[in-house]
Amino acid sequence: MAGSHLSPQAFQLLEEDSEYYLHQSLSTPCLNVIEKSYGIYLEDIDGRKYMDFHGNSVHQVGYGNEYVIKAVKEQLDVLPFSPRRYTNRTAIQLAKKLVELALGNLNKVLLAPGGTSAVSMALKLARKATGKFKIMSMWDSFHGASLDAISVGGEAIFRNGMGPLLPGTLHVLPYNSYRSFFGDGHASHEKGLDYLEYVLEREMDVGAIILEPIRCTDVQVPPKEYHQRLRRICDSHGILLIYDEIPTALGRTGKMFAFENYEVVPDIVLLGKGLGGGVFPLAAMVAREDLDVTGDIALGHFTHEKSSIGCAAALATLQYIEDYGLLERANSLGEYMKSRLLEMQKQYELIGDVRGIGLLYGVELVLDRKTKVKAISEAERIMYKCMEKGLSFKVSQGNVLTLAPPITITDQELEEAMNILKACF
CATH class of the missing domain: 3.40.640.10 (Type I PLP-dependent aspartate aminotransferase-like (Major domain))
Structure with a gap:
């Protein structure tokens, strides 16, 4: 990581992007400027690397396969x-x-x-x-x-x-x-x-x-x-x-x-x-x-x-x-991700539900497990904290952290991602 703030160059490019593209919900204006993508990573114009657990669902075999x-x-x-x-x-x-x-x-x-x-x-x-x-x-x-x-x-x-x-x-x-x-x-x-x-x-x-x-x-x-x-x-x-x-x-x-x-x-x-x-x-x-x-x-x-x-x-x-046996990898790595997320659920009352299959998991955040009131601001704060530490993912329905890494992710990379997520809670 090269710091948690965007450079003047990045801000300038984002302003140009916003000027020339029609604005629409979910995509424009943009969050950042990406320079490279490889393996499980995105790298922005300021040199920051992000493990991409979103990828618009195109990255089953990783980037630049x-x-x-x-x-x-x-x-x-x-x-x-x-x-x-x-x-x-x-x-x-x-x-x-x-x-x-x-x-x-x-x-x-x-x-x-x-x-x-x-x-x-x-x-x-x-x-x-x-x-x-x-x-x-x-x-x-x-x-x-x-x-x-x-x-x-x-x-x-x-x-x-x-x-x-x-x-x-x-x-x-x-x-x-x-x-x-x-x-x-x-x-x-x-x-x-x-x-x-x-x-x-x-x-x-x-x-x-x-x-x-x-x-x-x-x-x-x-x-x-x-x-x-x-x-x-x-x-x-x-x-x-x-x-x-x-x-x-x-x-x-x-x-x-x-x-x-x-x-x-x-x-x-x-x-x-x-x-x-x-x-x-x-x-x-x-x-x-x-x-x-x-x-x-x-x-x-x-x-x-x-x-x-x-x-x-x-x-x-x-x-x-x-x-490369990615079907088997999705199942074995998914079991590890599930176990880590369930451990977090026991530790943090904010996690109301953990659900998933293969290498696709959703972590639902609630203010109260009985009433299931959505923890919307908390989900957003956790997402941005994770991005600061090099982990990118999507928040769905306002309070569900959607985790979908490339199936090519290594055991060590997945462990690092789970450690980042836990630290941000």
Whole structure:
């Protein structure tokens, strides 16, 4: 660390950034100016290093991963761009690899330049395949920032003030709200799913339900029974089950796909963020083979649809996850992180809950464990204290410290990060 304050040069650059970019919540104005990224680290213009436990969920294999960089450089020399009217070997290899990794009959792939676009494609496919225009989703969910994505999304900061949104979007309670309405214990999620069925019996034109199987923002991990019953509900009502795994797939939860933790298979799964290895933006929709029914329309038709560069980065990312056993690493390191966080919970009354899976954990801060009043200012103070000591992470819902390090993090680096967090409490 080179001190806890920004230099005049950093302030000047931040002022220029603020002057030329449109201001929007969550991104502009910015916190700092980043000069380098490598491994698990961000380095700012003043030379400070931060262990990045946020990374916008793109850094499963770390920054500047040697597999990914090498693959991208080699592809740049041969095929830097592939026009949409053609295919290329790298794109075909990626589709084959995704189908190989997916379960069940998830045998068809469509690529997109970003996760929000993948969500859009899934919504269009659901309408076309089912002939029904209504989509069910969850309040507080996040599926992207485009108009159709915020229509199915449930976060107020994206939806408010936008006027009429996509028609036919229905919202029900998310898993983490069930206890507030139905009480504690196992019965809460059962009653929540009872309500979902109640809605489906009255809304006859629902073609699909889209949700995050494990919510990445404030880290909500439903029990296995929840998703297994949800699968049965979808089957009985003839609606498609779409899992948005854009931030959570590719090893984050200790499995290549988050849905593998629940022993169910969706009809459509969406990937993104880390698929490009933290180098190139790329997303994918992987769908059931019998949903290949859109030959007469264009679902995506993106300029960079089968990007040779993006596909090379994705193939290298998937290969690295396999070659270096990152699924096993996510589970073993996650157990260590869980044990350290639970120790802190015993020591500090401020920690109301610790929840997570793999290398994704949420630490919920409360002023009182009984009333569960959010400790919002305390969460912000802890975040900034951690940043001063070289640890960066996200605060979600105002009071949840969301911890998602690169899966390439070493034992020593993770121990150091937990020590910093504890010191800041």
